[in-house]
Amino acid sequence: MSKLPYHLAGPLHLCGKSRFIADEPELKGMLYAKFLFSPVAHARIKKLDVSEAENYPGVFKVITANDIPGENMIGHVIKDEPLFPTLEIMFAWQPLAMVLAENERCAELAVKRIKLEYEELPAIYDPEEADARQEWYVPERKIECGDIVTAFDNAPYILEGKTTNSGQEHFYMEGQRAIAIPFEDSRITIHCATQSTMEVQEVVSHVLGIPAHDIVVDVPRLGGAFGGKERAATIWASMAALGAFVCKRPVQVKLSRDEDMHATGKRHPFTSLWKVAYDEQGKLLAYDVQLLANGGAYTDLSVAILERAMFHSDNTYYVPNMLIRGRACRTNLPPNTAFRGFGAPQGIFVIESILDKIAQQLQLDPLALRILNAYQNGNITPYGQEIKECQMASILAKLATNAEYDKLKSEVAEFNHSHTQHKRGLGIVPVKFGISFTTALLNQGSALIWVYIDGSVSVSTGGVEMGQELSTKVAIVVSRVLGISTDKIRVESSNTQRVGNASPTAASTGSDINANAARIAAEKIKENLKEPAAKLLAQQFGHEAEPHEIVFAEGKVFILKNPESAISFNDLVRFAYSERIPLAAYGYYRTPDLWFDREIGQGHPFHYFVYGAALAEVEVDLLLGEHTVTKLFIVHENGASLHEQIDMGQIAGAAIQGYGWCTMEDLVWDTNGHYTSANPSTYKIPGIRDLPEVFKVEIMPSQSLEASVFGSKATGEPPLIYGLAVFFALQAAVQEVNPEAVLSFPATPEAIILAQEHRGN
Amino acid sequence: MKDKALSLPSESHNNRITFFMNGQQITEELPAGISTLDWLNQTKQMFGTKCSCNEGDCCSCTVVIAKAVDDKVIYEAITSCLYPAAKLHGKHLITIEAMGTPNALHPIQQALLDHHGTQCGYCTPGFVMSMFALFAMHNHPDKEAIFAALEGNLCRCTGYQSILDAALEISRNYCKEDLIPAWCSEVESKLLEKGVPAAMLLLHKDSNRLVSKYLMPETMKLLFDYLQTENSAVVIAGGTDLMVQMNIGRKEFPVLIDITCIEELKRIYLQSDGLHIGACVSYAKMFDSELVHNSCPHLHKLISQIASQQIRNFGTLGGNIANASPVGDTLPLLLALDATLRLQTELEMRQLPIRSFFKGYRQTALQKREIIKEIILPLSPENSYVRTLKSAKRKSVDISAVVSAINLQRSLGYTQNACLAFGGVAATPLVSRVFTGLVNNKPLSSLDAAQIAKAVAAEFKPLSDVRGSALYRNKLIENHVIIYLSELQKEVL
Structure with missing residues (x-):
């Protein structure tokens, strides 16, 4: 196998020459959009008068719900979200009307001339309040196993509590944006920053009342997404499409950072009520948990996110009796949406909080307690899927070795004994993460490959490149099949004309689905090429061979037993063309063995699991509430990696993102439902100084039979959860001075200071 | 060759400025008050410099400015979103477009590629430029110096380890001379030819821009002339807060008078009454000043905790005081040290203890047509x-x-x-x-x-x-x- 390539778009990125939508020369006649955003969180619209704005110089048109030729109501499964509300405003900063003008300044001045009259309605922001009023998108979901009633009746120890986590702003560096360009007749091309070309196409089709084949969606790449452009991008793309359709001019929608942070949904805050039973050794006997997701104003993906949170409520632990209930609650916040982890971090956070609490109660070592309860092969999860390749024992052993756990523990104890203003703490978080969309139908993907007659290759998949280096992985897979260098392979934009019906690039499945589809397409082409190869080899060297004896490697094609007598891949391609052999292929992949019955809460929702664990050591300044992550160790299992450095980038980046979520990323909203930290001067994501002083990531290869393309496993989301180890380390440090301390989430300096005096749960 | 454009009299600088961009001297007509980022993206249609927050908090839009200070040329990273393009006058603007090509990467770019220091690529040009400014000024910077240079650059993908590793590799293996391209060195001598004339940027009255007049006097006299004639004028120094008010708050400033070309306001000197710091001295200049380091070490230390390197490079002490934010980072120290402000009007100068300066929320004792000229920090006794x-x-x-x-x-x-x-x-x-x-x-x-x-x-x-x-x-x-x-x-x- 040849040397692995670097990020294929890297040289372009590094020179500022890679294409990002709307960071490119202006189109002639382009109209620029600015929005009237709702000033209130919940209201009845009495009047929306845009006439004065429409007459403002430079304004071409003001778009409202009245201009929608098709349907205003959009949504993922439940169509409860209007593109522009006509009767009821549901959250602050909801877009109400769109001004299209010759430039942004004209548009923003015209927005001020729109007259809005409304009657404010009472608003709900707290999921518990929404839950009490049964403001659910769908009825309660349930997964159960064993018999929790009996288990609790006979339990030696029981703990109860409530755990909450806050939301998280995606903070993709490239904000939401789309450019729509009208084409002949009613056709339209949309360049937009979305993770889901199919959804944009489908929703635009609904909104405009035109068939999908009239709409081309093209995505060159995204400047980060993290789930924030899975569904949330659709609305802005639809707005641009609507504008272009109505005005017959190119339209650009590009949100400023502040608009983006105010108006778009985020990671779901959860409030979880739980009860757990365990024995004197710390063995978990029963777990009863109710997860309340704060879904915001519209359903969006909240039900699927809730479901994944439920699927991960067990994390890496075998609990014989479980009752997991979940309710996604409607509130008057922007519709919360997908964010790396998709509910799993929220579900795992609850049980990890509980394990730390049990360890404290029984004075057990937190790592030993986790080993004691870890899943083993043959165990069945509460949703009925058998655990087959559990790696937890070796992962936790490796983690303990890498971190020199026993030594570290005594060093921490010694430090805490000799310091008063500063305290150290350790936190451990193991992870088991189910890979596959839990909505089984999404687990399919396609690829289209063209080999051009000069031997260069064009690969299209439905996957979207957003920094995870999917393109590089797809190129590696195709290069391995065709035996050519990745330099000869171009991975194209994701475009609905080349690959339609593409599932979102999400749920960590981007490479499993799309690289597999590309593999299948490449294998078809390789099969097509074998016969002409045999013919050409016979012509040139007189060697006769069966097609199955032909080898493709290092840009050459030869017979296994005569590697010196090789023809070049390029010559073969040109020859095959003259022989009228098809040089293109379509590949289709669907993930096998997936099903889940929501009625009974049982099934096989995941193709496989990714396992790993993290251990963090922190040092806290009790008087200032500040901390340093002195050590962060991660052991991450991922099959046979396609490219270890790419996976390392995913793991390190996700862990720091998770660390930001539970510490400094403080999403504050006021009593009127406005995010008050909706700008980068008050909402702080980690910077380079927040790097752990010691940061050691070990990728543990495994011979997984369940793994995906060429034995590799997904990496996108699972490592985000490692960041939570810092939260538990901080809590442990604070508990040095207040054993009852319950650190609120996120663990800001304020939280750390206030937790020192806080008593009880 | 003698650089003529930079020595032209100020009248010919109405509505245009002269500077170097990526090695080439250019004279440009600028809309008043436009930021360097908007000018690059909108006017020049150059999109390598990325806008992510437009308020100086993410540094994606970092570009490098080379300018003559005393007898040497310094390279500084700045956030182009908050840097009025007018300030480019007489300087050298270096953007990502000139750093390397995909087939011939600059060593900094190569190191980032080798360490997988770019993922989605959106923040990447900003990191390259920040690192260029760092390595153009320092040989073998240590980890702390790298942190100081990159602490403002946000990246949501990598988690920074790969970027840090790339920077450490450059630090080990390269010297300034290896990293400053020849076309940059060529411009250096031209920058050293003294004298940046005053400039005046005006716009037509019917324009919809937030600023319709941007004046850059080079002398105090000219400044007070302008203040006399322009009733609604607001004084702008670094602009790191004022530009946010424009970019995000969409606030209009009909007339801005930029005082950072006035040499008198950029001096640091010691006198018997203390250390005098001109109002337009940047945080970076204070940080690097031996006088500050020796006679006011706590100020030196505090500066390292203020903002990012990009902002420290053009944010000013005078601006921090005049802005009068209740959370201005330097203000408690100036109060505790009992600093004195030298306030100047056209006709008189007065001294006012800073303890009497702040009158209310963002309100100060500054009078109309009066500016802060200097801050005097009394020297702290040994004990x-x-x-x-x-x-x-x-x-x-x-x-x-x-x-x-x-x-x-x-x-x-x-x-x-x-x-x-x-x-x-x-x-x-x-x-x-x-x-x-x-x-x-x-x-x-x-x-x-x-x-x-x-x-x-x-x-x-x-x-x-x-x-x-x-x-x-x-x-x-x-x-x-x-x-x-x-x-x-x-x-x-």
Whole structure:
């Protein structure tokens, strides 16, 4: 196998020459959009008068719900979200009307001339309040196993509590944006920053009342997404499409950072009520948990996110009796949406909080307690899927070795004994993460490959490149099949004309689905090429061979037993063309063995699991509430990696993102439902100084039979959860001075200071 | 070749400025008040420089400015979103477009590629430019210097380890000479030819821009002439706050007078009454100044905790004071040190203790057509104890919830001239009266830190806002006092 390539778009990125939508020369006649955003969180619209704005110089048109030729109501499964509300405003900063003008300044001045009259309605922001009023998108979901009633009746120890986590702003560096360009007749091309070309196409089709084949969606790449452009991008793309359709001019929608942070949904805050039973050794006997997701104003993906949170409520632990209930609650916040982890971090956070609490109660070592309860092969999860390749024992052993756990523990104890203003703490978080969309139908993907007659290759998949280096992985897979260098392979934009019906690039499945589809397409082409190869080899060297004896490697094609007598891949391609052999292929992949019955809460929702664990050591300044992550160790299992450095980038980046979520990323909203930290001067994501002083990531290869393309496993989301180890380390440090301390989430300096005096749960 | 354009008289600079961009000298007509980023993206249709936040908090839009200071050329990274393009006058703007090509990467770009220091690529040009400024000025910077240069550049993908590894590799293997391209060195000599003439940028009245006139006087006289004729003029120094008001708040400033071309305002010098710092001295210049380092080391240290390198490179001390934010990072220290402001009008200069300067929320004692000319920091005696503490959500590049500074002298175990000042606890930065009363002229060993801390905390009624609750802020006041007093008492023991 040849040397692995670097990020294929890297040289372009590094020179500022890679294409990002709307960071490119202006189109002639382009109209620029600015929005009237709702000033209130919940209201009845009495009047929306845009006439004065429409007459403002430079304004071409003001778009409202009245201009929608098709349907205003959009949504993922439940169509409860209007593109522009006509009767009821549901959250602050909801877009109400769109001004299209010759430039942004004209548009923003015209927005001020729109007259809005409304009657404010009472608003709900707290999921518990929404839950009490049964403001659910769908009825309660349930997964159960064993018999929790009996288990609790006979339990030696029981703990109860409530755990909450806050939301998280995606903070993709490239904000939401789309450019729509009208084409002949009613056709339209949309360049937009979305993770889901199919959804944009489908929703635009609904909104405009035109068939999908009239709409081309093209995505060159995204400047980060993290789930924030899975569904949330659709609305802005639809707005641009609507504008272009109505005005017959190119339209650009590009949100400023502040608009983006105010108006778009985020990671779901959860409030979880739980009860757990365990024995004197710390063995978990029963777990009863109710997860309340704060879904915001519209359903969006909240039900699927809730479901994944439920699927991960067990994390890496075998609990014989479980009752997991979940309710996604409607509130008057922007519709919360997908964010790396998709509910799993929220579900795992609850049980990890509980394990730390049990360890404290029984004075057990937190790592030993986790080993004691870890899943083993043959165990069945509460949703009925058998655990087959559990790696937890070796992962936790490796983690303990890498971190020199026993030594570290005594060093921490010694430090805490000799310091008063500063305290150290350790936190451990193991992870088991189910890979596959839990909505089984999404687990399919396609690829289209063209080999051009000069031997260069064009690969299209439905996957979207957003920094995870999917393109590089797809190129590696195709290069391995065709035996050519990745330099000869171009991975194209994701475009609905080349690959339609593409599932979102999400749920960590981007490479499993799309690289597999590309593999299948490449294998078809390789099969097509074998016969002409045999013919050409016979012509040139007189060697006769069966097609199955032909080898493709290092840009050459030869017979296994005569590697010196090789023809070049390029010559073969040109020859095959003259022989009228098809040089293109379509590949289709669907993930096998997936099903889940929501009625009974049982099934096989995941193709496989990714396992790993993290251990963090922190040092806290009790008087200032500040901390340093002195050590962060991660052991991450991922099959046979396609490219270890790419996976390392995913793991390190996700862990720091998770660390930001539970510490400094403080999403504050006021009593009127406005995010008050909706700008980068008050909402702080980690910077380079927040790097752990010691940061050691070990990728543990495994011979997984369940793994995906060429034995590799997904990496996108699972490592985000490692960041939570810092939260538990901080809590442990604070508990040095207040054993009852319950650190609120996120663990800001304020939280750390206030937790020192806080008593009880 | 003699550079003619830079020595032209100011009249011909109406509406246009002359500078170098990526090695080429250009003269440009500029819309008044346009930021360098908007000018690059909108006017020049150059899109390598990325806009992510447009308020100086992410540094994606970092570009490098080379300029002559005294007899040498310095390279500085700046956030182009907050840097009025007018300020490019007489300087060298270096953007990502000139750094390397995909087939011939600059060594910094190559190192980032080799370490997988780019993922989605959106923040990447900003990192390249920040690193270029760092390595063009320093040979083999250590980890701390790398952190200082990159702490403002946000990346949401990599988690930074790969970027740090790339920077460390460059630091090990390269010197400045290897990294400054020939076309940059060629411009250096032209920049050193002194004298940037005044410039005046005007716009037609019917234009929809936020600023319709941007004036750049080179002398105090011209400044006061402009102030005399332009009634609605607002003075702009670095512009790191004012540009945010424009970019995000969409606030209109019909006339802006940029005072950063006036040499008199950019001096640092020592006199018997203390260290004089011109109002337009940037944080970076103060940080690098030996005079500041030797005679006011606590200011030097505090600066490293203010904003990002990009902002420190053009944010000014005078701006921080005139802006009068209750959380201005330098203000408690200036209060504690009992700094004096030199205020200048056309006809007279007056001196005002900074303790009398702040009148209310963002209100000051500055009068119409008066500017801050200098800040005078009295020199601290040998036996001084001066410290600052800044508390914020993130370790670096964050606005404080509470910032404080203490200044006192120790003599034979007694305290003298004790002063403690806070930012973030009221509408203006404030000096604690209680502290002085409880601590001054007392034996250090007799001070009850916990009790004094509680008394000081009781003096203030901070507000709850997005940066912290009142309860938390009160606790911080208390804890800052405890930290100072216990450190002092430890020294006595």
